[in-house]
Amino acid sequence: MEYQQAKERFIQTWGTLGAQWGINRTMAQVHALLLISPRSLTTDDVMEELGISRGNANMNLRGLVDWGLVYRDMQKGDRKDYFRAEKDLWVVAKRIAEERKRRELDTVKDQLIQLKNVVGDSEEVREFKKVISDIDNVTGQALQVLSMMTAAADNFLMKTIRKLKS
Amino acid sequence: MEYQQAKERFIQTWGTLGAQWGINRTMAQVHALLLISPRSLTTDDVMEELGISRGNANMNLRGLVDWGLVYRDMQKGDRKDYFRAEKDLWVVAKRIAEERKRRELDTVKDQLIQLKNVVGDSEEVREFKKVISDIDNVTGQALQVLSMMTAAADNFLMKTIRKLKS
DNA sequence: TTAAACTTTCAATAATTTTTGAAAATATAA
DNA sequence: TTATATTTTCAAAAATTATTGAAAGTTTAA
CATH class of the missing domain: 1.20.58 (Methane Monooxygenase Hydroxylase; Chain G, domain 1)
Structure with missing residues:
Protein backbone atom coordinates (compact mmCIF):
# COMPACT_ATOMS: atom_id res chain seq x y z
CA MET A 1 0.00 0.00 0.00
CA GLU A 2 1.22 3.51 -0.82
CA TYR A 3 1.93 5.89 2.02
CA GLN A 4 -0.51 8.53 0.79
CA GLN A 5 -3.34 6.03 0.69
CA ALA A 6 -2.47 4.51 4.05
CA LYS A 7 -2.34 7.98 5.56
CA GLU A 8 -5.79 8.90 4.25
CA ARG A 9 -7.27 5.67 5.51
CA PHE A 10 -5.69 6.11 8.91
CA ILE A 11 -7.11 9.61 9.23
CA GLN A 12 -10.55 8.29 8.30
CA THR A 13 -10.38 5.39 10.71
CA TRP A 14 -9.14 7.48 13.59
CA GLY A 15 -11.87 10.02 12.86
CA THR A 16 -14.52 7.33 13.14
CA LEU A 17 -13.12 6.06 16.40
CA GLY A 18 -12.86 9.55 17.85
CA ALA A 19 -16.42 10.35 16.90
CA GLN A 20 -17.52 7.47 19.08
CA TRP A 21 -15.63 8.98 21.97
CA GLY A 22 -16.49 12.53 22.99
CA ILE A 23 -14.01 13.96 20.47
CA ASN A 24 -15.73 15.01 17.26
CA ARG A 25 -14.87 13.62 13.87
CA THR A 26 -12.78 16.51 12.59
CA MET A 27 -10.95 16.93 15.86
CA ALA A 28 -9.97 13.27 15.77
CA GLN A 29 -8.80 13.64 12.16
CA VAL A 30 -6.62 16.58 13.07
CA HIS A 31 -5.26 14.47 15.90
CA ALA A 32 -4.55 11.59 13.52
CA LEU A 33 -2.71 13.89 11.14
CA LEU A 34 -0.52 15.23 13.92
CA LEU A 35 0.07 11.76 15.37
CA ILE A 36 1.69 10.44 12.23
CA SER A 37 3.54 13.60 11.39
CA PRO A 38 7.26 13.49 12.22
CA ARG A 39 7.27 17.29 12.72
CA SER A 40 5.01 19.98 14.12
CA LEU A 41 2.41 21.39 11.75
CA THR A 42 0.92 24.85 11.33
CA THR A 43 -2.76 25.74 11.07
CA ASP A 44 -2.27 26.14 7.32
CA ASP A 45 -0.75 22.67 7.00
CA VAL A 46 -3.79 21.21 8.73
CA MET A 47 -6.21 23.24 6.59
CA GLU A 48 -4.54 22.06 3.43
CA GLU A 49 -4.08 18.40 4.38
CA LEU A 50 -7.66 17.95 5.55
CA GLY A 51 -9.33 20.48 3.29
CA ILE A 52 -11.06 22.37 6.07
CA SER A 53 -11.54 26.06 6.76
CA ARG A 54 -9.34 28.20 8.94
CA GLY A 55 -11.99 28.64 11.62
CA ASN A 56 -12.57 24.94 11.81
CA ALA A 57 -8.86 24.11 11.96
CA ASN A 58 -8.34 26.69 14.65
CA MET A 59 -11.23 25.51 16.85
CA ASN A 60 -10.23 21.87 16.67
CA LEU A 61 -6.55 22.50 17.29
CA ARG A 62 -7.46 24.54 20.33
CA GLY A 63 -9.81 21.81 21.45
CA LEU A 64 -7.02 19.25 21.23
CA VAL A 65 -4.74 21.49 23.27
CA ASP A 66 -7.54 21.71 25.89
CA TRP A 67 -7.81 17.93 25.99
CA GLY A 68 -4.05 17.79 26.58
CA LEU A 69 -3.54 15.69 23.45
CA VAL A 70 -1.60 18.31 21.48
CA TYR A 71 1.05 20.86 22.40
CA ARG A 72 1.55 24.29 20.95
CA ASP A 73 5.17 25.05 20.00
CA MET A 74 6.89 28.19 18.78
CA GLN A 75 9.70 28.11 16.27
CA LYS A 76 12.41 30.75 16.32
CA GLY A 77 12.24 33.38 13.61
CA ASP A 78 8.62 32.45 12.78
CA ARG A 79 5.40 33.94 14.07
CA LYS A 80 3.24 30.94 13.35
CA ASP A 81 2.07 28.51 16.02
CA TYR A 82 3.25 24.97 15.49
CA PHE A 83 1.25 22.02 16.79
CA ARG A 84 2.66 18.70 17.92
CA ALA A 85 0.75 15.63 19.15
CA GLU A 86 1.43 13.76 22.36
CA LYS A 87 2.94 10.56 20.96
CA ASP A 88 2.86 8.31 24.00
CA MET B 1 -38.15 16.12 46.99
CA GLU B 2 -41.36 14.77 45.46
CA TYR B 3 -41.20 11.48 43.60
CA GLN B 4 -42.55 12.94 40.37
CA GLN B 5 -39.85 15.60 40.33
CA ALA B 6 -37.09 13.17 41.27
CA LYS B 7 -38.25 10.83 38.51
CA GLU B 8 -38.15 13.54 35.87
CA ARG B 9 -34.72 14.65 36.95
CA PHE B 10 -33.41 11.12 36.95
CA ILE B 11 -34.69 10.56 33.43
CA GLN B 12 -32.99 13.77 32.33
CA THR B 13 -29.71 12.91 34.02
CA TRP B 14 -29.60 9.39 32.68
CA GLY B 15 -30.42 10.74 29.22
CA THR B 16 -27.43 13.05 29.35
CA LEU B 17 -25.11 10.29 30.48
CA GLY B 18 -26.40 7.90 27.83
CA ALA B 19 -25.92 10.49 25.11
CA GLN B 20 -22.23 10.52 25.99
CA TRP B 21 -22.08 6.79 25.53
CA GLY B 22 -23.16 5.37 22.19
CA ILE B 23 -26.77 5.22 23.36
CA ASN B 24 -28.73 8.22 22.16
CA ARG B 25 -30.54 10.59 24.45
CA THR B 26 -34.07 9.28 23.98
CA MET B 27 -32.97 5.66 24.20
CA ALA B 28 -31.28 6.37 27.50
CA GLN B 29 -34.42 8.12 28.77
CA VAL B 30 -36.54 5.13 27.88
CA HIS B 31 -34.00 2.98 29.69
CA ALA B 32 -34.16 5.26 32.75
CA LEU B 33 -37.94 5.04 32.81
CA LEU B 34 -37.86 1.26 32.68
CA LEU B 35 -35.07 1.07 35.26
CA ILE B 36 -37.08 2.80 37.95
CA SER B 37 -40.37 1.17 37.07
CA PRO B 38 -41.39 -1.67 39.41
CA ARG B 39 -43.36 -3.32 36.60
CA SER B 40 -43.03 -3.88 32.85
CA LEU B 41 -44.30 -1.08 30.63
CA THR B 42 -45.99 -1.06 27.23
CA THR B 43 -45.09 1.07 24.23
CA ASP B 44 -48.04 3.31 25.06
CA ASP B 45 -46.83 3.81 28.64
CA VAL B 46 -43.46 4.93 27.32
CA MET B 47 -45.03 7.23 24.73
CA GLU B 48 -47.18 8.88 27.35
CA GLU B 49 -44.54 9.19 30.08
CA LEU B 50 -41.91 10.68 27.81
CA GLY B 51 -44.21 12.46 25.37
CA ILE B 52 -42.70 10.86 22.28
CA SER B 53 -44.24 9.40 19.14
CA ARG B 54 -45.08 5.77 18.59
CA GLY B 55 -42.38 5.31 15.95
CA ASN B 56 -39.75 6.81 18.18
CA ALA B 57 -40.79 4.75 21.19
CA ASN B 58 -40.80 1.60 19.10
CA MET B 59 -37.36 2.20 17.59
CA ASN B 60 -35.72 2.96 20.89
CA LEU B 61 -37.31 0.06 22.72
CA ARG B 62 -36.14 -2.24 20.00
CA GLY B 63 -32.70 -0.68 20.20
CA LEU B 64 -32.54 -1.35 23.92
CA VAL B 65 -33.53 -4.96 23.37
CA ASP B 66 -30.68 -5.21 20.80
CA TRP B 67 -28.23 -3.82 23.33
CA GLY B 68 -29.40 -6.48 25.78
CA LEU B 69 -30.45 -3.85 28.30
CA VAL B 70 -34.19 -4.50 28.10
CA TYR B 71 -36.28 -7.65 27.83
CA ARG B 72 -39.54 -8.11 25.99
CA ASP B 73 -42.18 -9.90 28.05
CA MET B 74 -45.62 -11.19 27.18
CA GLN B 75 -48.48 -11.07 29.63
CA LYS B 76 -51.18 -13.72 29.48
CA GLY B 77 -54.47 -12.65 28.04
CA ASP B 78 -52.91 -9.54 26.52
CA ARG B 79 -51.51 -9.00 23.08
CA LYS B 80 -49.29 -6.07 23.94
CA ASP B 81 -45.53 -6.37 24.34
CA TYR B 82 -44.32 -5.49 27.80
CA PHE B 83 -40.79 -4.17 28.33
CA ARG B 84 -38.68 -4.68 31.41
CA ALA B 85 -35.17 -3.35 32.10
CA GLU B 86 -32.20 -5.43 33.23
CA LYS B 87 -31.89 -4.24 36.81
CA ASP B 88 -28.48 -5.61 37.74
C1' DT C 1 -61.47 -16.14 6.63
C1' DT C 2 -62.23 -11.29 8.65
C1' DA C 3 -61.65 -7.84 12.02
C1' DA C 4 -59.27 -5.96 15.66
C1' DA C 5 -55.06 -5.11 18.19
C1' DC C 6 -50.78 -4.21 17.93
C1' DT C 7 -45.95 -3.42 15.78
C1' DT C 8 -42.91 -1.80 12.28
C1' DT C 9 -41.43 1.09 8.53
C1' DC C 10 -40.06 5.18 6.26
C1' DA C 11 -40.48 9.67 3.80
C1' DA C 12 -41.03 14.15 5.37
C1' DT C 13 -39.87 17.39 8.89
C1' DA C 14 -37.58 19.19 12.89
C1' DA C 15 -33.73 19.71 15.87
C1' DT C 16 -29.00 19.65 16.59
C1' DT C 17 -24.27 19.87 15.45
C1' DT C 18 -20.57 21.20 12.50
C1' DT C 19 -18.40 24.11 9.20
C1' DT C 20 -17.46 28.22 6.78
C1' DG C 21 -15.35 32.57 5.89
C1' DA C 22 -15.07 37.24 6.55
C1' DA C 23 -14.39 40.55 10.14
C1' DA C 24 -12.40 41.64 14.59
C1' DA C 25 -8.77 41.03 17.69
C1' DT C 26 -4.07 40.31 18.84
C1' DA C 27 0.87 40.03 18.31
C1' DT C 28 5.23 41.21 16.07
C1' DA C 29 8.51 43.70 13.11
C1' DA C 30 10.04 47.73 11.05
C1' DT D 1 3.81 54.43 15.82
C1' DT D 2 2.04 51.82 11.41
C1' DA D 3 1.93 47.92 8.59
C1' DT D 4 1.83 43.10 8.38
C1' DA D 5 1.18 38.46 9.96
C1' DT D 6 -1.44 35.50 12.49
C1' DT D 7 -5.16 33.90 15.49
C1' DT D 8 -9.80 34.07 17.14
C1' DT D 9 -14.67 34.83 16.94
C1' DC D 10 -19.26 34.16 15.49
C1' DA D 11 -23.51 34.56 12.56
C1' DA D 12 -25.10 32.25 8.69
C1' DA D 13 -25.15 28.02 5.90
C1' DA D 14 -24.53 23.17 5.39
C1' DA D 15 -24.55 18.64 7.01
C1' DT D 16 -26.02 15.30 10.06
C1' DT D 17 -29.07 13.04 13.21
C1' DA D 18 -33.50 12.35 15.52
C1' DT D 19 -38.52 12.46 15.45
C1' DT D 20 -43.07 12.24 13.74
C1' DG D 21 -47.18 10.04 12.22
C1' DA D 22 -49.68 7.81 8.85
C1' DA D 23 -49.61 3.71 6.14
C1' DA D 24 -48.21 -0.99 5.68
C1' DG D 25 -47.31 -5.19 7.96
C1' DT D 26 -48.11 -8.82 11.40
C1' DT D 27 -50.38 -11.58 14.75
C1' DT D 28 -54.29 -13.41 17.14
C1' DA D 29 -59.17 -14.41 18.28
C1' DA D 30 -63.43 -15.61 16.79
Whole structure:
Protein backbone atom coordinates (compact mmCIF):
# COMPACT_ATOMS: atom_id res chain seq x y z
CA MET A 1 0.00 0.00 0.00
CA GLU A 2 1.22 3.51 -0.82
CA TYR A 3 1.93 5.89 2.02
CA GLN A 4 -0.51 8.53 0.79
CA GLN A 5 -3.34 6.03 0.69
CA ALA A 6 -2.47 4.51 4.05
CA LYS A 7 -2.34 7.98 5.56
CA GLU A 8 -5.79 8.90 4.25
CA ARG A 9 -7.27 5.67 5.51
CA PHE A 10 -5.69 6.11 8.91
CA ILE A 11 -7.11 9.61 9.23
CA GLN A 12 -10.55 8.29 8.30
CA THR A 13 -10.38 5.39 10.71
CA TRP A 14 -9.14 7.48 13.59
CA GLY A 15 -11.87 10.02 12.86
CA THR A 16 -14.52 7.33 13.14
CA LEU A 17 -13.12 6.06 16.40
CA GLY A 18 -12.86 9.55 17.85
CA ALA A 19 -16.42 10.35 16.90
CA GLN A 20 -17.52 7.47 19.08
CA TRP A 21 -15.63 8.98 21.97
CA GLY A 22 -16.49 12.53 22.99
CA ILE A 23 -14.01 13.96 20.47
CA ASN A 24 -15.73 15.01 17.26
CA ARG A 25 -14.87 13.62 13.87
CA THR A 26 -12.78 16.51 12.59
CA MET A 27 -10.95 16.93 15.86
CA ALA A 28 -9.97 13.27 15.77
CA GLN A 29 -8.80 13.64 12.16
CA VAL A 30 -6.62 16.58 13.07
CA HIS A 31 -5.26 14.47 15.90
CA ALA A 32 -4.55 11.59 13.52
CA LEU A 33 -2.71 13.89 11.14
CA LEU A 34 -0.52 15.23 13.92
CA LEU A 35 0.07 11.76 15.37
CA ILE A 36 1.69 10.44 12.23
CA SER A 37 3.54 13.60 11.39
CA PRO A 38 7.26 13.49 12.22
CA ARG A 39 7.27 17.29 12.72
CA SER A 40 5.01 19.98 14.12
CA LEU A 41 2.41 21.39 11.75
CA THR A 42 0.92 24.85 11.33
CA THR A 43 -2.76 25.74 11.07
CA ASP A 44 -2.27 26.14 7.32
CA ASP A 45 -0.75 22.67 7.00
CA VAL A 46 -3.79 21.21 8.73
CA MET A 47 -6.21 23.24 6.59
CA GLU A 48 -4.54 22.06 3.43
CA GLU A 49 -4.08 18.40 4.38
CA LEU A 50 -7.66 17.95 5.55
CA GLY A 51 -9.33 20.48 3.29
CA ILE A 52 -11.06 22.37 6.07
CA SER A 53 -11.54 26.06 6.76
CA ARG A 54 -9.34 28.20 8.94
CA GLY A 55 -11.99 28.64 11.62
CA ASN A 56 -12.57 24.94 11.81
CA ALA A 57 -8.86 24.11 11.96
CA ASN A 58 -8.34 26.69 14.65
CA MET A 59 -11.23 25.51 16.85
CA ASN A 60 -10.23 21.87 16.67
CA LEU A 61 -6.55 22.50 17.29
CA ARG A 62 -7.46 24.54 20.33
CA GLY A 63 -9.81 21.81 21.45
CA LEU A 64 -7.02 19.25 21.23
CA VAL A 65 -4.74 21.49 23.27
CA ASP A 66 -7.54 21.71 25.89
CA TRP A 67 -7.81 17.93 25.99
CA GLY A 68 -4.05 17.79 26.58
CA LEU A 69 -3.54 15.69 23.45
CA VAL A 70 -1.60 18.31 21.48
CA TYR A 71 1.05 20.86 22.40
CA ARG A 72 1.55 24.29 20.95
CA ASP A 73 5.17 25.05 20.00
CA MET A 74 6.89 28.19 18.78
CA GLN A 75 9.70 28.11 16.27
CA LYS A 76 12.41 30.75 16.32
CA GLY A 77 12.24 33.38 13.61
CA ASP A 78 8.62 32.45 12.78
CA ARG A 79 5.40 33.94 14.07
CA LYS A 80 3.24 30.94 13.35
CA ASP A 81 2.07 28.51 16.02
CA TYR A 82 3.25 24.97 15.49
CA PHE A 83 1.25 22.02 16.79
CA ARG A 84 2.66 18.70 17.92
CA ALA A 85 0.75 15.63 19.15
CA GLU A 86 1.43 13.76 22.36
CA LYS A 87 2.94 10.56 20.96
CA ASP A 88 2.86 8.31 24.00
CA LEU A 89 -0.36 6.42 23.35
CA TRP A 90 -0.73 5.53 27.03
CA VAL A 91 -0.73 9.18 27.92
CA VAL A 92 -3.30 9.78 25.18
CA ALA A 93 -5.56 7.01 26.49
CA LYS A 94 -5.24 8.26 30.05
CA ARG A 95 -6.01 11.87 29.14
CA ILE A 96 -9.11 10.86 27.22
CA ALA A 97 -10.31 8.59 30.02
CA GLU A 98 -9.76 11.28 32.64
CA GLU A 99 -11.44 14.00 30.65
CA ARG A 100 -14.46 11.83 29.97
CA LYS A 101 -14.75 10.75 33.58
CA ARG A 102 -14.62 14.38 34.63
CA ARG A 103 -17.22 15.50 32.12
CA GLU A 104 -19.61 12.62 32.56
CA LEU A 105 -19.48 10.52 35.67
CA ASP A 106 -18.54 13.16 38.20
CA THR A 107 -21.50 15.42 37.46
CA VAL A 108 -23.90 12.51 37.19
CA LYS A 109 -22.85 11.19 40.58
CA ASP A 110 -23.44 14.58 42.18
CA GLN A 111 -26.91 14.73 40.71
CA LEU A 112 -27.79 11.22 41.83
CA ILE A 113 -26.84 12.01 45.40
CA GLN A 114 -29.45 14.77 45.47
CA LEU A 115 -32.09 12.43 44.13
CA LYS A 116 -31.69 10.20 47.15
CA ASN A 117 -33.76 12.70 49.13
CA VAL A 118 -36.98 11.69 47.43
CA VAL A 119 -39.80 11.26 49.96
CA GLY A 120 -42.55 8.63 50.16
CA ASP A 121 -42.90 4.91 50.66
CA SER A 122 -44.87 3.68 47.66
CA GLU A 123 -43.59 0.77 45.59
CA GLU A 124 -42.38 3.29 43.01
CA VAL A 125 -40.35 5.23 45.53
CA ARG A 126 -38.80 2.10 47.00
CA GLU A 127 -37.79 0.90 43.54
CA PHE A 128 -36.46 4.34 42.70
CA LYS A 129 -34.28 4.49 45.79
CA LYS A 130 -32.93 1.01 45.13
CA VAL A 131 -31.93 1.87 41.55
CA ILE A 132 -30.27 5.10 42.59
CA SER A 133 -28.16 3.41 45.24
CA ASP A 134 -27.26 0.58 42.86
CA ILE A 135 -26.04 3.09 40.30
CA ASP A 136 -24.10 4.86 42.98
CA ASN A 137 -22.39 1.61 43.96
CA VAL A 138 -21.53 0.59 40.43
CA THR A 139 -20.12 3.96 39.41
CA GLY A 140 -18.22 4.15 42.70
CA GLN A 141 -16.63 0.76 42.23
CA ALA A 142 -16.06 1.26 38.52
CA LEU A 143 -14.20 4.46 39.24
CA GLN A 144 -12.07 2.67 41.80
CA VAL A 145 -11.20 -0.05 39.33
CA LEU A 146 -10.43 2.55 36.67
CA SER A 147 -8.08 4.52 38.86
CA MET A 148 -6.40 1.33 40.06
CA MET A 149 -5.94 0.39 36.44
CA THR A 150 -4.31 3.65 35.41
CA ALA A 151 -2.17 3.70 38.50
CA ALA A 152 -0.97 0.16 37.87
CA ALA A 153 -0.31 0.87 34.21
CA ASP A 154 1.58 4.00 35.09
CA ASN A 155 3.74 2.75 37.86
CA PHE A 156 4.55 -0.75 36.96
CA LEU A 157 3.67 -2.25 33.63
CA MET A 158 4.42 0.67 31.41
CA LYS A 159 7.66 1.73 32.99
CA THR A 160 8.92 -1.82 32.78
CA ILE A 161 7.96 -2.14 29.16
CA ARG A 162 9.54 1.19 28.29
CA LYS A 163 12.75 0.15 29.97
CA LEU A 164 12.89 -3.07 28.03
CA LYS A 165 12.42 -1.21 24.77
CA SER A 166 15.13 1.41 25.29
CA MET B 1 -38.15 16.12 46.99
CA GLU B 2 -41.36 14.77 45.46
CA TYR B 3 -41.20 11.48 43.60
CA GLN B 4 -42.55 12.94 40.37
CA GLN B 5 -39.85 15.60 40.33
CA ALA B 6 -37.09 13.17 41.27
CA LYS B 7 -38.25 10.83 38.51
CA GLU B 8 -38.15 13.54 35.87
CA ARG B 9 -34.72 14.65 36.95
CA PHE B 10 -33.41 11.12 36.95
CA ILE B 11 -34.69 10.56 33.43
CA GLN B 12 -32.99 13.77 32.33
CA THR B 13 -29.71 12.91 34.02
CA TRP B 14 -29.60 9.39 32.68
CA GLY B 15 -30.42 10.74 29.22
CA THR B 16 -27.43 13.05 29.35
CA LEU B 17 -25.11 10.29 30.48
CA GLY B 18 -26.40 7.90 27.83
CA ALA B 19 -25.92 10.49 25.11
CA GLN B 20 -22.23 10.52 25.99
CA TRP B 21 -22.08 6.79 25.53
CA GLY B 22 -23.16 5.37 22.19
CA ILE B 23 -26.77 5.22 23.36
CA ASN B 24 -28.73 8.22 22.16
CA ARG B 25 -30.54 10.59 24.45
CA THR B 26 -34.07 9.28 23.98
CA MET B 27 -32.97 5.66 24.20
CA ALA B 28 -31.28 6.37 27.50
CA GLN B 29 -34.42 8.12 28.77
CA VAL B 30 -36.54 5.13 27.88
CA HIS B 31 -34.00 2.98 29.69
CA ALA B 32 -34.16 5.26 32.75
CA LEU B 33 -37.94 5.04 32.81
CA LEU B 34 -37.86 1.26 32.68
CA LEU B 35 -35.07 1.07 35.26
CA ILE B 36 -37.08 2.80 37.95
CA SER B 37 -40.37 1.17 37.07
CA PRO B 38 -41.39 -1.67 39.41
CA ARG B 39 -43.36 -3.32 36.60
CA SER B 40 -43.03 -3.88 32.85
CA LEU B 41 -44.30 -1.08 30.63
CA THR B 42 -45.99 -1.06 27.23
CA THR B 43 -45.09 1.07 24.23
CA ASP B 44 -48.04 3.31 25.06
CA ASP B 45 -46.83 3.81 28.64
CA VAL B 46 -43.46 4.93 27.32
CA MET B 47 -45.03 7.23 24.73
CA GLU B 48 -47.18 8.88 27.35
CA GLU B 49 -44.54 9.19 30.08
CA LEU B 50 -41.91 10.68 27.81
CA GLY B 51 -44.21 12.46 25.37
CA ILE B 52 -42.70 10.86 22.28
CA SER B 53 -44.24 9.40 19.14
CA ARG B 54 -45.08 5.77 18.59
CA GLY B 55 -42.38 5.31 15.95
CA ASN B 56 -39.75 6.81 18.18
CA ALA B 57 -40.79 4.75 21.19
CA ASN B 58 -40.80 1.60 19.10
CA MET B 59 -37.36 2.20 17.59
CA ASN B 60 -35.72 2.96 20.89
CA LEU B 61 -37.31 0.06 22.72
CA ARG B 62 -36.14 -2.24 20.00
CA GLY B 63 -32.70 -0.68 20.20
CA LEU B 64 -32.54 -1.35 23.92
CA VAL B 65 -33.53 -4.96 23.37
CA ASP B 66 -30.68 -5.21 20.80
CA TRP B 67 -28.23 -3.82 23.33
CA GLY B 68 -29.40 -6.48 25.78
CA LEU B 69 -30.45 -3.85 28.30
CA VAL B 70 -34.19 -4.50 28.10
CA TYR B 71 -36.28 -7.65 27.83
CA ARG B 72 -39.54 -8.11 25.99
CA ASP B 73 -42.18 -9.90 28.05
CA MET B 74 -45.62 -11.19 27.18
CA GLN B 75 -48.48 -11.07 29.63
CA LYS B 76 -51.18 -13.72 29.48
CA GLY B 77 -54.47 -12.65 28.04
CA ASP B 78 -52.91 -9.54 26.52
CA ARG B 79 -51.51 -9.00 23.08
CA LYS B 80 -49.29 -6.07 23.94
CA ASP B 81 -45.53 -6.37 24.34
CA TYR B 82 -44.32 -5.49 27.80
CA PHE B 83 -40.79 -4.17 28.33
CA ARG B 84 -38.68 -4.68 31.41
CA ALA B 85 -35.17 -3.35 32.10
CA GLU B 86 -32.20 -5.43 33.23
CA LYS B 87 -31.89 -4.24 36.81
CA ASP B 88 -28.48 -5.61 37.74
CA LEU B 89 -26.35 -2.58 37.10
CA TRP B 90 -23.21 -4.67 36.74
CA VAL B 91 -24.80 -6.56 33.90
CA VAL B 92 -25.85 -3.23 32.37
CA ALA B 93 -22.31 -1.85 32.59
CA LYS B 94 -20.86 -5.02 31.12
CA ARG B 95 -23.31 -5.11 28.22
CA ILE B 96 -22.59 -1.51 27.32
CA ALA B 97 -18.83 -2.05 27.52
CA GLU B 98 -19.00 -5.18 25.37
CA GLU B 99 -21.21 -3.64 22.75
CA ARG B 100 -19.03 -0.57 22.47
CA LYS B 101 -15.88 -2.65 22.25
CA ARG B 102 -17.46 -4.71 19.51
CA ARG B 103 -18.65 -1.68 17.57
CA GLU B 104 -15.53 0.42 17.96
CA LEU B 105 -12.26 -1.20 18.85
CA ASP B 106 -12.64 -4.49 17.01
CA THR B 107 -13.24 -2.92 13.60
CA VAL B 108 -10.59 -0.29 14.14
CA LYS B 109 -8.00 -2.91 15.03
CA ASP B 110 -8.77 -4.87 11.88
CA GLN B 111 -8.29 -1.77 9.79
CA LEU B 112 -5.03 -0.84 11.45
CA ILE B 113 -3.56 -4.26 10.76
CA GLN B 114 -4.04 -3.69 7.05
CA LEU B 115 -2.32 -0.32 7.26
CA LYS B 116 0.86 -1.97 8.46
CA ASN B 117 1.55 -3.01 4.86
CA VAL B 118 2.47 0.49 3.81
CA VAL B 119 5.64 0.55 1.72
CA GLY B 120 8.58 2.93 1.75
CA ASP B 121 11.33 4.07 4.07
CA SER B 122 10.97 7.83 4.30
CA GLU B 123 10.79 9.54 7.68
CA GLU B 124 7.02 9.81 7.23
CA VAL B 125 6.62 6.10 6.64
CA ARG B 126 8.80 5.18 9.61
CA GLU B 127 6.80 7.49 11.89
CA PHE B 128 3.57 6.10 10.49
CA LYS B 129 4.55 2.50 11.17
CA LYS B 130 5.64 3.37 14.67
CA VAL B 131 2.32 5.06 15.52
CA ILE B 132 0.30 2.19 14.09
CA SER B 133 2.16 -0.41 16.10
CA ASP B 134 1.90 1.73 19.26
CA ILE B 135 -1.87 1.96 18.81
CA ASP B 136 -2.01 -1.76 18.26
CA ASN B 137 -0.12 -2.37 21.51
CA VAL B 138 -2.22 0.00 23.58
CA THR B 139 -5.56 -1.28 22.33
CA GLY B 140 -4.36 -4.83 22.71
CA GLN B 141 -3.31 -4.34 26.31
CA ALA B 142 -6.35 -2.24 27.14
CA LEU B 143 -8.60 -5.00 25.86
CA GLN B 144 -6.74 -7.55 27.97
CA VAL B 145 -7.17 -5.43 31.06
CA LEU B 146 -10.85 -4.93 30.25
CA SER B 147 -11.56 -8.59 29.88
CA MET B 148 -9.59 -9.39 33.01
CA MET B 149 -11.65 -6.78 34.79
CA THR B 150 -15.00 -8.14 33.74
CA ALA B 151 -13.93 -11.68 34.40
CA ALA B 152 -12.73 -10.78 37.86
CA ALA B 153 -15.85 -8.78 38.60
CA ASP B 154 -18.02 -11.62 37.40
CA ASN B 155 -16.40 -14.51 39.10
CA PHE B 156 -15.27 -13.18 42.38
CA LEU B 157 -16.17 -9.74 43.58
CA MET B 158 -19.74 -9.59 42.44
CA LYS B 159 -20.77 -13.03 43.46
CA THR B 160 -19.30 -12.47 46.90
CA ILE B 161 -21.08 -9.19 47.30
CA ARG B 162 -24.35 -10.62 46.12
CA LYS B 163 -24.05 -13.47 48.57
CA LEU B 164 -23.40 -11.07 51.43
CA LYS B 165 -26.47 -9.06 50.51
CA SER B 166 -28.91 -11.95 50.31
C1' DT C 1 -61.47 -16.14 6.63
C1' DT C 2 -62.23 -11.29 8.65
C1' DA C 3 -61.65 -7.84 12.02
C1' DA C 4 -59.27 -5.96 15.66
C1' DA C 5 -55.06 -5.11 18.19
C1' DC C 6 -50.78 -4.21 17.93
C1' DT C 7 -45.95 -3.42 15.78
C1' DT C 8 -42.91 -1.80 12.28
C1' DT C 9 -41.43 1.09 8.53
C1' DC C 10 -40.06 5.18 6.26
C1' DA C 11 -40.48 9.67 3.80
C1' DA C 12 -41.03 14.15 5.37
C1' DT C 13 -39.87 17.39 8.89
C1' DA C 14 -37.58 19.19 12.89
C1' DA C 15 -33.73 19.71 15.87
C1' DT C 16 -29.00 19.65 16.59
C1' DT C 17 -24.27 19.87 15.45
C1' DT C 18 -20.57 21.20 12.50
C1' DT C 19 -18.40 24.11 9.20
C1' DT C 20 -17.46 28.22 6.78
C1' DG C 21 -15.35 32.57 5.89
C1' DA C 22 -15.07 37.24 6.55
C1' DA C 23 -14.39 40.55 10.14
C1' DA C 24 -12.40 41.64 14.59
C1' DA C 25 -8.77 41.03 17.69
C1' DT C 26 -4.07 40.31 18.84
C1' DA C 27 0.87 40.03 18.31
C1' DT C 28 5.23 41.21 16.07
C1' DA C 29 8.51 43.70 13.11
C1' DA C 30 10.04 47.73 11.05
C1' DT D 1 3.81 54.43 15.82
C1' DT D 2 2.04 51.82 11.41
C1' DA D 3 1.93 47.92 8.59
C1' DT D 4 1.83 43.10 8.38
C1' DA D 5 1.18 38.46 9.96
C1' DT D 6 -1.44 35.50 12.49
C1' DT D 7 -5.16 33.90 15.49
C1' DT D 8 -9.80 34.07 17.14
C1' DT D 9 -14.67 34.83 16.94
C1' DC D 10 -19.26 34.16 15.49
C1' DA D 11 -23.51 34.56 12.56
C1' DA D 12 -25.10 32.25 8.69
C1' DA D 13 -25.15 28.02 5.90
C1' DA D 14 -24.53 23.17 5.39
C1' DA D 15 -24.55 18.64 7.01
C1' DT D 16 -26.02 15.30 10.06
C1' DT D 17 -29.07 13.04 13.21
C1' DA D 18 -33.50 12.35 15.52
C1' DT D 19 -38.52 12.46 15.45
C1' DT D 20 -43.07 12.24 13.74
C1' DG D 21 -47.18 10.04 12.22
C1' DA D 22 -49.68 7.81 8.85
C1' DA D 23 -49.61 3.71 6.14
C1' DA D 24 -48.21 -0.99 5.68
C1' DG D 25 -47.31 -5.19 7.96
C1' DT D 26 -48.11 -8.82 11.40
C1' DT D 27 -50.38 -11.58 14.75
C1' DT D 28 -54.29 -13.41 17.14
C1' DA D 29 -59.17 -14.41 18.28
C1' DA D 30 -63.43 -15.61 16.79
